[in-house]
Amino acid sequence: MNRVWEIDKAKKNLGQLLELAESEGPQGISREGELCSVVLSPKEYRRLTKAEPSLDEFFQSSGLEELDLKRQRDYPRDVDF
Numbered sequence: 001m002n003r004v005w006e007i008d009k010a011k012k013n014l015g016q017l018l019e020l021a022e023s024e025g026p027q028g029i030s031r032e033g034e035l036c037s038v039v040l041s042p043k044e045y046r047r048l049t050k051a052e053p054s055l056d057e058f059f060q061s062s063g064l065e066e067l068d069l070k071r072q073r074d075y076p077r078d079v080d081f
Helices: 007-012 014-023 042-049 055-062
Strands: 003-006 027-031 034-039
Touching: 003 007, 007 014, 007 027, 014 027, 014 034
Parallel strands: 003 027
Antiparallel strands: 027 034
8 A cells, every 4th residue: 555544634635545546556544543445546446356257157258168078987998907
């Protein structure tokens, strides 16, 4: 986090806080000395919340759902020992 703003100063300088969040990175907001919130740019928010696809979604989007994965019920092959 690049900077932490006291809540009253953040309210008074909201425009500057938003600009800095976009140009310099996340900006913290504190209340009574405790961090209570973080302001992020939309780009940073999307980067952080981009979820990895589930295994099911991965296979559906990969084209592998066309594979025939049924178990063969044949007898096992003969092996000489």
